[in-house]
Amino acid sequence: MTTSQAPWTDLVEDALLGTNRRASPDLLGRAAAATVARRAGLRPAPAPPLPEPAPQDCRPALPEAAARRLATLLAENSSELLPQWLGTARARGFAAPPELLPALLDAARQRSDLRSDAVVVAGPRGRWLSALNPDWRYVLRIPAQETAAGSEPPTATGTAADAVWQEGLFAERVTHLTRLRRADPAAGLALLRTTWPTERAEDRLLFLDALQEGLGPDDEPFLEAALSDRAKNVRATAAELLSTLPGSGLAARMAERARRAVALGTDGALLVDPPALCDASMLRDGIAATSPTGRGDRAFWLGEIIAATPLSFWAELVEEADATQVPQRVLSRAAAPTWSDELREGWARAAVRQHDAAWARALLAERPEQVLGRAVSGGAPSRLLSVLPAAERAAWTARFVSRQGLADAFQLLVTCAAPWPADLSGAVLDALAQAAETGSYPWSHSGVLGVAERSLPCSAAARIDALAAVASSAWAEVLTRLAETLRTRAAMLAELA
Structure with missing residues (x-):
């Protein structure tokens, strides 16, 4: 114990024992003076070294209107429009403005469905920034290479692949395995074999689902072995996968x-x-x-x-x-x-x-x-x-909506690719008009309205305005909001053009 430490230690002992057990005149005054002396004597720690400058991003900057739109979508946390905005910006090769990168990375941290597009739009500067904040470390587990417009993100290889598979969150590992299976089914199966015996049963189940990508006869021995897995659901999933191989032993x-x-x-x-x-x-x-x-x-x-x-x-x-x-x-x-x-x-x-x-x-x-x-x-x-081609699927759904209305149509509508073709859009709008006329509650159709916001063609806004003009107050409010969303989508896509 040094001389400088002894007085402070004595003061602490006096305070713990109490002045009724050990005489300590002016204890509080001496403690205050010692505190000031200790603080005054502290030497500042050396400043941490500055990080390397952020790399340059050579991609074109967003148009000014599109940058403002991104700021608005991030502030509003738009669940319907933000994914489409990011997917379109990524496909067109734009770079996000540096000042919006923190908000963009925060949004993708909270919503895993945004991460792939958000990381590509954030680009090398977003990756550089993520190394400085532990909350954004998920970016480092996503492949660093940028992809061609509209293509599937590349699969990490070498050290990056090891980091994703060994250290990534479960959703990231499933995504990595799925992409690897699309690119190289044999390599995906080999990767899964490396950790299969140590995976939890619920994880093994979802990893088996990922084998649907590129499923072929070479997977049969692994799946046959999985028929003896200790988890019932894993056995059932392995059997289902084998049944999709008409030449398999199980089939x-x-x-x-x-x-x-x-x-x-x-x-x-x-x-x-x-x-x-x-x-x-x-x-x-x-x-x-x-x-x-x-x-x-x-x-x-x-x-x-x-x-x-x-x-x-x-x-x-x-x-x-x-x-x-x-x-x-x-x-x-x-x-x-x-x-x-x-x-x-x-x-x-x-x-x-x-x-x-x-x-x-x-x-x-x-x-x-x-x-x-x-x-x-x-x-x-x-x-x-x-199973049907997209156009035939939409036509079937349109006929169902025309006959049955929207009450039971949600699960069918989400299988149809956006934007909906004319026959399906017309059937949905006719059914919305009928629902508004019969006085049903708009919130009973909230699921259908949500999928309509991202799937109806933007040109449908004019007809929806006409429906809102003659609808009850509750329906008028809902339909007006739907029309505004379609107009916003149209403006958003035009800004990114």
Whole structure:
């Protein structure tokens, strides 16, 4: 203990013991004087070295109006317009203004869906700035290379890839694996193998989902091994992925089970006899021992088998060489009411897994109201529309909206690419007009209105103004806001041109 430290230590001891136990005249006065002396004697710490200057960004600066728009969107935290603004600015190769980089990086920190576009728009200066603030370190885990306008961000390689995979947040790791699978499926699988045994079950489940990108026969051995995973959901997901590979061993095993469960009767109708029990081989192939759906076990097992059977099996069963005619021929033979629903739901799931537009088209055409009704309730047919080409998907949704209105249309509308074509836009606007006339509450259509803000063509603003002019006060306010959003979108895109 140094001489300079001793008086302060004595003062602290006197204060802790109390003046009634140790005499200490003018304790507070001496403590105040000692405090001033200690502070006066402190030497300032050396200043930290200045960082290297920010790198130059050679991309064109934003037009002045577009820069003002970005500042407004960041201040308002616009959930609908900011993603589209960033995607457009990125595609057109603009650099964000330096003074807006902190707000832009903060917005992307709070919303992971903005990060890819925000980091590219922020550019090298944003990356330089992120190294100075721990809150923005997520930027350093995103590939540094800038991409060509409108292209997929590159996948990190070497040390950068190791940092993303070993240190990144879970969402960043999934994104990295997905991009790597798109670029090099074998490299993506090899990366996943390096940490697979140590991953948590819930993480293994989502990593398996990423294998849908570039899924092929080379993935079969890994997925077959995953059928023995200790987590039930992982086993089920591995089985579902294998069922999308028509040449896989699992697909062949499911086809054999379908052959035992479904036969062609002498009258041409399908004879259905589902399994009476779930044996060990069915359990290993991802079929649960008891139905988790509320249906009977046999009905559940039948549906699982049909969903995982290659659709080519049914061409062999009905001896039809023309693949486009198989769905109609098979559906016409499945009239028996006992197992009809299980067969159709199984075929719908198989069509989605195997991306078979002919089967999806046939199922939708057979009973459109019933199938689309299931779609909006969240069942397997909800993805049937996603199998169809974009224009056909939009046309189906337009017909559904024209018949059924908007009450159950949200899940269908979000599958349609923006901006919506004329037939779908017209159907949605007609349905909005009808909803306003019947006096339904606007907030009951909040989901549809939200997707309409980013998907209706900007030219629809004039018609929406006309609807607002004759609507009730509640609807007039909602429709006016929708029209203003479309006009804002039009101005925003013009500023970025």
